[in-house]
Amino acid sequence: MKTNIKSLLFAAIMMMGLVQLTNAQDFDPEYVKVTNERAKKIVENMDIADAQKADKVTDYIAKQYRNLSLIHDERDTQIDAAKEMYEGKKQEKKISKAEKKANKAMAKLHKKYLAQLSSELTAEQVDQVKDGMTYGVAPNTFKVYQEMLPDLTQAQKDNxxxxxxxxxxxxxxxxxxxxxHAWFGKYKGKITNYLSDLGYDLKQAEKDMFERQKADNNQ
Incomplete structure (x- = not known):
């Protein structure tokens, strides 16, 4: 009986969350403005001569931010409800279910979004959008690895x-x-393990890189 009551309460909380999410699809005008400006900033850093195309891409990016927020909000509502109503294995199961549902929805949205971008942009420009949405961490980090380890082989760089x-x-x-940043941290951990297995001492390599940069600045 206690379990049934909890299940009913959980369902009620979820329904309230869904109502809020349905209303959220109208989106707060201020949030729409923020996502539009964020998207515009990304596009302004790209070489898109066609103004109409630039506007279309800006709209794709802004809508992607908003669509992702709906998925995130629904997931977070479900997780909060699970933490409120359940404990132990039951809670873990509910949280895992919410995360899997969100990941599936994001994967579907991600695929659609890339198809939209690819219909208007070159592969290089699509990468620029990706970097714009992730603060340029990928190319900047790759550059640091190459500066830190100048003797990397092409195969190692590719990996x-x-x-x-x-x-x-x-x-x-x-x-x-x-x-x-957490996603990049996770993958940088994989890279660190990979390079360590190859025999690289990353702490020493970083120290050597700073010494080289210092010497170059003093010239």
Whole structure:
């Protein structure tokens, strides 16, 4: 009986959350403004000569931010409800279900979004959008690895870049700066393990890089 009451309360909380999310699809005008400006800033840093195309891409990016927020909000509502109503394994199961549902929805949205961008942009420009949505962490980090380890082989560079590019795909769908950086942190851990297995001493390599930069600045 107690379990049934909890299930009913959980369902009630979920219904309230869904009502809020339905209303959220109208979106607060201030939030629409923020996402539009965020998207516009990304597009302004790209070389898109056609103004109509630039506007279309800006709209795609802004809507992606808003659509992602709906998924994030629904997931967070479900997780909060699970934490409020359940404990132990039951709570873990409810949270896992909410996360899996959100991940599935984000994967579907991600695929659609990339198709939209690719219909208007070159592959290089699509990468610029990805970098714009993730603060340029992937190319900047890749540059640091190459400066830190100048003797990397092409195959090693390719492996490092592939991990960073994969991290970027996940980070694009994350809902906050912290969550985006967390994805890169996860993949940088993989890269660190990979390079360590190859015999690289990353702490020493970083120290050597700073010494080289210092010497260059003193010239």
């Amino acid at each position: 490092i870049w592939n991990w960073l590019a994969e991290a970027r795909e996940h980070a694009m769908d994350a809902g906050s700066s912290h969550a985006k």
